[in-house]
Amino acid sequence: MNSLNNRLYSALDTIVDLFLLNLLWVIASLPLVTFFPATAAMSGVVRNRILQKETDGILKSFLKMFKENFKQSLTIxxxxxxxxxxxxxxxxxxxxxxxxxxxxxxxxxxxxxxxxSSTSIYLFPIMVHFELSWKHVIRNAFLFSLMNPVLTVLLLIIVGAGIALLYFYPVTILFIGSFTAYTIYYLCQMWFNQLLNMKVTD
Structure with a gap:
């Protein structure tokens, strides 16, 4: 029973954090020119959450990631x-x-x-997961989109569904960004782990 309660609490905590993260992303994206830095920051927070590296609150983590990825994401x-x-x-x-x-x-x-479109999907997960120059971020995003076409198509469908929901139901802007980013990064992280295992095996 305690285990079930703990999992329920953890799930609710994640949902609340994603709502807050989405709000920060929307606010930070309002100037439009900061859309890429804001999305990179959101992806960075999601990455830390999935890898359980989150030590700070959502706001502090978002601002930290926004600052760290600002120059590179703006250049891209x-x-x-x-x-x-x-x-x-x-x-x-x-x-x-x-x-x-x-x-x-x-x-x-x-x-x-x-x-x-395929390359765009991988830009932010690669940007926040690897320490690369902006040119190598783009190059690797392009290569990754070709290396795993099944995952690429799945990610495109997820983003397309998110855009469709936002178009037909504008109220989904309250959560669609962070939940989409979470799903995308989670799947990309699985792909990153597979690549790492393949490299270790070789």
Missing amino acids: SIFWILLAVFLFIDYRLIYPGTSVVQLILSIILAIGILLF
């Missing part, structure tokens, strides 16, 4: 926004169109958008 955000704008301009130039050339360009663009 500039590069990522430029790349997103480039893809959007290509989309506007290609569509609408029915020629063979436009069809080929459309396929290439679709692959580019898929790779961009």
